[in-house]
Amino acid sequence: MxxxxxxxxxxxxxxxxxxxxxxxxxxxxxxxxxxxxxxxxxxxxxxxxxxxxxxxxxxxxxxxxxxxxANAEMLFTACYLHITDTLKARLQAVLLSMDDEGLAHATATGLRVFFTQFKEQPEAARIILVEVLTVNRHLEELSLKTLYSFVDMLETLARPLIEQAKQGNKGEGQSAHLDSTLLASGLVGSVLYMAARWALDGCRQPVDHVVDNAMLIFTGVGLSLLGPER
CATH class of the missing domain: 1.10.10.60 (Homeodomain-like)
Incomplete structure (x- = not known):
C-alpha cells in the first residue's frame, strides 16, 4: 500500500x-x-x-x-433502561433460585432487592417513579411496558398459588374468578406506590422495615389463597 x-x-x-x-x-x-x-x-x-x-x-x-x-431524551431513555434492566436481572436471579418451599423467602428477598436499589440510589427511584412520566408519551408507554414486564415476573409466583387454590375449592366460589395477571398487577402496583411514598420521605426508614410492610400484603394474599395452614 x-x-x-x-x-x-x-x-x-x-x-x-x-x-x-x-x-x-x-x-x-x-x-x-x-x-x-x-x-x-x-x-x-x-x-x-x-x-x-x-x-x-x-x-x-x-x-x-x-x-x-442525539439528544437528552435519548440519554434519559438509556438511563431508564439501565436502571430497570439492572433491577429485572437481579429479580430474575431471585426467581431462578426459588424453590416451592421457599416462596415466602424468595418474595422477601425480591422485595429487599427492589427497595435496596432505591435506598442505595435514590436518583434511580425518582427517574423510574416520577421523571419518566413527565418527558413525553413515548416514555410513558415505555414505563407501562416495563411495568407489565414486572407483572409478568410476579405472575410466575402468583399463578401456581391461584391454581392450587382453585383445585382446593374445586373451582367454586371466589377462587373460580381468580386471575393471576390481575392479582400480580395489584401486588406490583401496591409495591410501587409504597416505594414512591418511601422515596418521597427520603428513604429514611430502613429497608427491612419497608420489606416487612410490603410482606404483609403478600402474606395476606397467600393466606387468602391457601388458608392459614400454608
Whole structure:
C-alpha cells in the first residue's frame, strides 16, 4: 500500500490507545454519560437538566455526548433502561433460585432487592417513579411496558398459588374468578406506590422495615389463597 493511500475505515475503527480499542473507549464514555445522567436527572429532574451540565458531571465534552446520543431524551431513555434492566436481572436471579418451599423467602428477598436499589440510589427511584412520566408519551408507554414486564415476573409466583387454590375449592366460589395477571398487577402496583411514598420521605426508614410492610400484603394474599395452614 502506498504511504499516501488513505487509511481504511475499519483500520481506523480498530486502532488502540494504551491497549484499549476505540469501540471500548466509546462504550466507556457512553456509560459515564449514563451514570452522570442518572445523577442529574434524578436530582434536578429531566426538564431542568442540560447537555452541558451532564457532560460536566461526566467529565466529557459535548462532542462525546453526541457521539452516543442525539439528544437528552435519548440519554434519559438509556438511563431508564439501565436502571430497570439492572433491577429485572437481579429479580430474575431471585426467581431462578426459588424453590416451592421457599416462596415466602424468595418474595422477601425480591422485595429487599427492589427497595435496596432505591435506598442505595435514590436518583434511580425518582427517574423510574416520577421523571419518566413527565418527558413525553413515548416514555410513558415505555414505563407501562416495563411495568407489565414486572407483572409478568410476579405472575410466575402468583399463578401456581391461584391454581392450587382453585383445585382446593374445586373451582367454586371466589377462587373460580381468580386471575393471576390481575392479582400480580395489584401486588406490583401496591409495591410501587409504597416505594414512591418511601422515596418521597427520603428513604429514611430502613429497608427491612419497608420489606416487612410490603410482606404483609403478600402474606395476606397467600393466606387468602391457601388458608392459614400454608
Amino acid at each position: 502506498s504511504a499516501n493511500a488513505p487509511t481504511p475505515a475499519n483500520a481506523t475503527a480498530g486502532r488502540r490507545y494504551r491497549g484499549v480499542s476505540n469501540e471500548a473507549r466509546k462504550t466507556e464514555r457512553r456509560m459515564k454519560l449514563i451514570d452522570a445522567g442518572i445523577r442529574i436527572f434524578g436530582t434536578t429532574g429531566y426538564h431542568a437538566a442540560t447537555v452541558k451540565g451532564i457532560c460536566q458531571e461526566a467529565g466529557l465534552t459535548e462532542r462525546y455526548f453526541y457521539e452516543s446520543f
